[in-house]
Amino acid sequence: RxxxxxxxxxxxxxxxxxxxxxxxxxxxxxxxxxxxxxxxxxxxxxxxxxxxxxxxxxxxxxxxxxxxxxxxxxxxxxxxxxxxxxxxxxxxxxxxxxxxxxxxxxxxxxxxxxxxxxxxxxxxxxxxxxxxxxxxxxNKALDRPYIEPCRYYLHGEQGKISSEDVEEERLEYSRQHNHPIDCTWVVTVKARRRIFMSFKKFKLEKPNECDMNYIDIFEEQTDLKNRVKHYCGSVADPFATNGTILQFRYFAIPSALNTKFVAWFTAFRERTSEGENSQCNDEEYDCDDARCIDISLRCNNVTNCQHEYDEEGCVVSIGTGDGEGGNDRA
Structure with a gap:
């Protein structure tokens, strides 16, 4: 002892x-x-x-x-x-x-x-x-070669998480060795910020049972007690974190690898009811819901405010259909 x-x-x-x-x-x-x-x-x-x-x-x-x-x-x-x-x-x-x-x-x-x-x-x-x-x-029964864990790291005022981020080499490994895809995107934003996330595309390939093909959302801790969202089926609603870290986990068995999704995250600051932080500053856009986002996100063809006010009154330019592209301010 x-x-x-x-x-x-x-x-x-x-x-x-x-x-x-x-x-x-x-x-x-x-x-x-x-x-x-x-x-x-x-x-x-x-x-x-x-x-x-x-x-x-x-x-x-x-x-x-x-x-x-x-x-x-x-x-x-x-x-x-x-x-x-x-x-x-x-x-x-x-x-x-x-x-x-x-x-x-x-x-x-x-x-x-x-x-x-x-x-x-x-x-x-x-x-x-x-x-x-x-x-x-x-493990003498193991017949598949080593592959690096599937993890992506993102930061900044906004960013995109997509099924297309998963490399073809990893998809082929899954097919060849009958091994599920299990990928995590780790998003970190500045101190005193939170994260708003919304989906532009969400289509889970069959079988879309909730234990075979799904997306899980965690914040800092990745145990089930601290799971924020469990997306399966056909609907993925937007949400906001309580802190500065978001972990987005995508799991799919080999027969469900044609799943398609696109999600955007946005860093925001929550306005206080009073004091110096009760208003958005000159470098921020006021979402009119007690949230302030970076002014550069105004009219960028991405929904950065939960009520889409950041895209109101913008001149739409050609985009890709998944939230990318550019708008001009009217």
């Missing part, structure tokens, strides 16, 4: 940051290939939420085994304290199990090279926790 460090001797859990509480869980001991409940070998603290992502090299899977003891607050559905394990790199990956009480979880083996784990404790009873060891095992 690990000895208590100076941090634990100087601070009690109520004085620690969430990062300090989570260190023994969220930062795995790669030399020993172990991870532990928060503050191990002491009882874990209450009101704590920690995330760990384990990653193996391509061609290997991860196996996790719990040793010595496993003791979290017991409950019928693990609704108080829980260890959640998902088969993948993210909080939206397939659930492998939710574990609590004093029974050891089974040996856990990933299907691919990632495992995502979350520890949560509520505001009452604290228990001993656990020690877990992990190992990397060659």
């Amino acid at each position: 690990r000895a208590s460090g100076p941090l634990y001797e100087m601070l009690n859990p109520s004085q620690m940051t969430q990062e300090q509480r989570c260190q023994s869980f969220s930062v795995a001991n790669l030399e020993k290939k172990e991870f532990y409940s928060p503050l191990y070998p002491n009882n874990y603290p209450n009101n704590t939420e920690c995330i760990l992502r384990l990653e193996a090299e391509h061609g290997y899977v991860i196996r996790v085994d719990f040793r010595d003891y496993f003791h979290l607050e017991p409950s019928n559905k693990c609704e108080f304290d829980v260890l959640e394990v998902r088969d993948g790199a993210h909080g939206y990956s397939d659930l492998m199990g939710r574990f609590c009480g004093d029974n050891f979880p089974p040996i856990i083996t990933s299907k691919d090279r990632y495992l995502w784990l979350k520890f949560i404790s509520d505001d009452t009873i604290e228990y001993r926790g656990f020690r877990a060891v992990f190992s990397y095992i060659e």
